[in-house]
Amino acid sequence: MARNRKEVEIVNEANENAIANKETEGLSQGQIVFRRFIRHRAAMISVIFLFSLIAIVYTSLDWRLGNKEKPFVIPGWWKYHFEDMPELRYADCPGGTVGCPTIDAVPFFDGDGMSLGEHPFGQDDIGRDYLSLVMRGAQRSILVMFIIGIIAATLGTVIGAISGYFRGWVDGVLMRLVDFIITVPVIIIGSVIGFHYGNKGAAFLALLLGIFSWTGLSRLVRGEFLTLREREFVDAARVAGAGNRRIIFKHILPNAVGVIIVSVTLLMSGAILTETALSYLGFGVVAPDVSLGLLISTYQDAFTTRPWLFWYPGLFIIAIALCINFIGDGLRDAFDPRQRRRLSRKDKANARKLESRAEVA
C-alpha cells in the first residue's frame, strides 16, 4: 500500500512538472492556432499540394511580355506556349481520333515505363498543345479566385464590421443594400458583366465579380460584431478612451477573424466554380485567352470521342477547389477553442509507457 502511494506521487509529480512547464511557455493566440493547424493532416497536405500546384502552373509557360512582334521572354519549363500551333498528330490514336494524349503513366507493366511524350495531355482541334492550354487556364482560374477572395474579404469585413458596430440607420442602409444584391443571382450578374466587359481580361472580370460576392461574408461579420460589441472588454476599451476605429479594428476584429477566414476560403473555392460556370456559359473569359471553364465548355461535344479534353481541366478544377476547402476546414478547426483532439491509440500507448516508467522509477 505504501509503495503504491509512492508510485502515485511520482506520477503526479511528473504530471505537475509537465503542466507547470507548459504554463511558463506562454503561447500567443496566433501560435496556438498555428499549432492546431499544423496538426490538421488534411489541411497541411492541401497547403503543400496547393502551393506546389501554383508553383508548377505559373512556371510552366513562357511569359511573353511587351509588344507582340518582339516580346521579352521569360522561359517556362514547358516547350510549348498556349498560342503555339504545332502540327496535329494523326497517328496511333484509339478509334480514329486525333491529338490523343501521349502521357504514359503506367510504370513497367506495359513494357516501356513512364514518359510524357510530345503532347502529354493531347492536342485540341487545331493542334494547340493541350497541356499548355490547361496550364494557362489554371493560371487564369487561380488569379480570378484570389482577386475575388481578396476583394470580397475586404469589402465584406469592413461593411459587416461597420453595420454591426454602429447599428441604427447605418446598419439599416447597408443591410438593405446586401438584401438587394443577394436577391439577384450571382450567375446573372456575372453573365451581364461578362457580356459587356469579357473582352477586358480575366482580372477585370474577377474585380467586378468580387464587388458582388461580399454579401454573405458581411452578414456573418455583422452577426459576430453584434455579439462581440456587447462584451465587457469593449466597454473597458471605451472607458480607456479608445475611439470607434480603434475598437473596431484593434479590439473586435481580431476576435472575429475565425469566421472571416473560414468564410473567405469557402468563398474562394466558390469563386473558382463561378468563373468556371460563367466561362461554360460563354460569359467569362473569352477566346483567345483560356480558362478551365472555357476549355470544358468548348470541348463538351467531344466528351464521347475525346474524353481527355474534358478530364484534365476538370481534374485541375476539382484539385484546386478541394485544396481550398480542406484548408478552410483546417482553419475552422484551428480557430475553434472548443475543438478537442480525440485520444488516439498512439497517445494511449504513450501514456501507458509513461506510467510504467514512473512505476519502475
Added chain:
Amino acid sequence: MSEPVLQVRDFTVEFWVDGVWYPAAIKMNFDVHAGKTLAIVGESGSGKSTTAMGIMNLLASNARTSGSVKVKGQEMLGASKSVLRKARGKEVAYIFQEPMTALNPVYTIGFQIVETLRTHFDMGPNQARERAIELISMVEIPDPERSFDKYPHQLSGGQRQRAMIAQSLACDPGLLIADEPTTALDVTIQAEILDLMRGLRTKLNSAILLITHDMGVVADMADEILVMKDGNTVEHGTSDQIFNRPQHPYSKELLAAVPKLGSSAKRSLDPKAREQMPVMKMENVTIAYPKRGRVPEFVAVRDFNLEIFPGEIVGLVGESGSGKTTVGRAAIGLLPIKSGKLEIMGNDISHASWKELFPIRRHTGIVFQDPASSLNPRLPIGESIGEPILLAGLAKGDELNRKVEDLLEQVELPRSYRNRFPHELSGGQRQRVGIARALALTPDLLIADEPTSALDVSVQARFLDLLLDLQDKLKFACLFISHDLAVVDILAHRIAVMQNGLLVEEGDRDDILKRAKHEYTRKLIAAVPVPDPEEQRKRREARLASK
C-alpha cells in the same frame, strides 16, 4: 447503521491533457446515507465537480476513472450504458448550477418534467401531468397549474432552480447531487432554495451530495463535510468537527477566508473628507433603457441620489435586477441618464457627448464583474493595461512598458506576465489585471462592479486585501457594487441599499448593518449565510417564526 445510498472507494478521475494523464480527483473515499447531506468543499479546480460527474459517468471523453462507485449496492463504474441510463434520473438525480442553461428553453417546464417521468415509468400523459403538477407544487412554485405551461424564460431565477429541482425529484431519487445549486442566485432566494432542499430531504428521505465553495451554504445544509484541494481529500469529518475543530491548515484557511458579517474593524474616514467637493454626485438621476421595437422602455433606476467623497468607499448593495450595475455604468458615462444631474469631479456630465466625456475618463476607472469577458482575449494583458495610458498620450514605447510593469507589480503580479494572454491566467489573476487597468491613470473614482462574484472565497479574500491596500496608498474614491453584504462590510465606509431601481436606505456602515431601519435591508442581512452551523440554525428558526 443501514447500507449507504452511495459508497465511493478509491475513486480516481484523470484527464488526458496534452500528452499526460492529469489527475483531477485522487483516491476519494466517502459514503452518503439516506436522509443525510455530504458536502464537498473546495476551490474551483479542486476536482469537486469532476467527482460528482464521475459518479454517474458523465465526464468528457478524455477522462478515465478507476476505483469503485456503488449506488444502493450496485457498481456504477464500468456498468453498461443501459444500466447507467436507468440509474440516472431514477436513482441519482442532478441539480446543476445554471438553471437557465440546464433547462431546455424551447419546451415548457411541465413538458420537461413529464418527459423525465414517462422515460422512467410506464405512465399515461394525463397521469404524468398530474404528477408533474404535484411536483411543481411541492417545490413551491406559485400557481402550479399555470406554471406547468410556462417556458423557462418566463420564470425568475429562483423559480427556474425550483423547476430544476422538481424535475430531478420526479422519480424520487435515492441520491440527489447538487452542484453549486445556489451560486447563481441572490442571497434571499438562496435561503429559500436551501430551506426547500432541507424540507425535501426530510420528506423524501433522500441522500444529498452537495458541492459548493460557499461555507455559509455548507453550514446551513451539511451533516458531513469533505474538504478537497488539488484533487486530494484534505479533511473529512462531521460538520461540527470541520467548523469548530478543523485539523488541516487548508481547512482553517478556507474558513478564515469567508467574510463574516460585522466582524471586521471599523474603517475610519478622515472627517474632513465629507466637507470637500464630492467626486461623484447623483441628484434625482433616472436611467432608462429606451424602447426597442415592441419592447417598451424600461426604467432601471429612478430618482437616485448618491454622493461619493474623496477617499471614501461606498458599498452599493441589492439583489440582481435592482439596478446597481446600471448606476455604476452611468457613473462613468457608459450609459446615458434620462433625467436628473450627474457630476464627476464638479463637471456636469448629465448629457455629455462622447467628446466631452473624454477628459472625464482620466479621472475614472472601472473593474468589471466577469474577468473572463472584460479582457480582450486576443491582446496580451500588458497591452490591455497600457491602453488607457497610451490613449491618454502619457507614455509610449519603453516608458509605457515600464509603467505597465510597475502597475503589474502594484497588483502583485510578476512583471513577466506582461506578455501573457488572458486565457493563461486564473480568474483571480485576471481580476488583478482588471484592477491594474482601472488604476492605470490613477483615477479619483473607481467603480468596482461585483469584482469578486466570479472568484473563490480564498481568492476573494486576497483580492479584497489588495484592493484595501491600494486604496490606502492611492486614496481613490470607490463605488463598490456587490450583492454580498459580508464583502461590502469589509470594505465600505458607507452603504447604500437598492431595491427595484430605488434607493432604499443609505448610511454609515454600522448604521446599516446593526441598526437597519428598512425592512428590506434587514431581510438582506438575515439572508447572508454564516459559516457557523449553530448560528445558521438559530437564524433559520427565526426566519420560520417570522413567516
